[in-house]
Amino acid sequence: MQRLTISLDDDLAEAFEALMRRKGYANRSEAIRDLLRRELGETSLAEGPVQQCVAVLSYVYDHHERQLASRLTDIQHEHHDLTVSTMHAHLDHANCVEAVFLRGATGKVMDFAESVKAQTGVRHGHAHVVPVETATLSGAYFRRR
Ligand code: NI
Numbered sequence: 001m002q003r004l005t006i007s008l009d010d011d012l013a014e015a016f017e018a019l020m021r022r023k024g025y026a027n028r029s030e031a032i033r034d035l036l037r038r039e040l041g042e043t044s045l046a047e048g049p050v051q052q053c054v055a056v057l058s059y060v061y062d063h064h065e066r067q068l069a070s071r072l073t074d075i076q077h078e079h080h081d082l083t084v085s086t087m088h089a090h091l092d093h094a095n096c097v098e099a100v101f102l103r104g105a106t107g108k109v110m111d112f113a114e115s116v117k118a119q120t121g122v123r124h125g126h127a128h129v130v131p132v133e134t135a136t137l138s139g140a141y142f143r144r145r
Contacts, residue, residue, distance in 0.1 A: 044131045053106040055129040058099045065121030
């Protein structure tokens with residue numbers, strides 16, 4: 001564990017305090033750690049599509065949309081090496097929400113997510129991609145403190 005001392009001008013410090021309150025952080029250290037983890041994760045995603053990741057892809061769709069439900073199932077079967085599990089909930093008479101848990105090479109996972117999001121009738125698609133290096137599985141990105 002290392003201890004860092006940082007200096008912020010007043011405006012930035014106030015904005016940071018407001019952000020912490022809005023997001024419910026109990027202390028500055030945890031807020032800073034999460035900001036750093038996110039930035040490090042995004043940077044490593046930008047650096048290499050071959051790196052491994054875990055991801056959750058979520059989206060809403062209308063199951064009355066022609067062939068969409070079976071098309072989505074087909075896409076998942078075609079990528080059974082990436083899809084770990086899928087959770088489905090029926091929101092109302094027409095709409096469903098699905099969360100697909102994915103694991104694999106980041107480039108392939110992101111291509112899969114884009115192909116699902118691009119389907120006609122799929123809305124609010126979002127992939128939360130977390131980079132994983134085998135060597136750091138128990139390491140810095142995942143350590144809470
Ligand atoms: Ni449904």
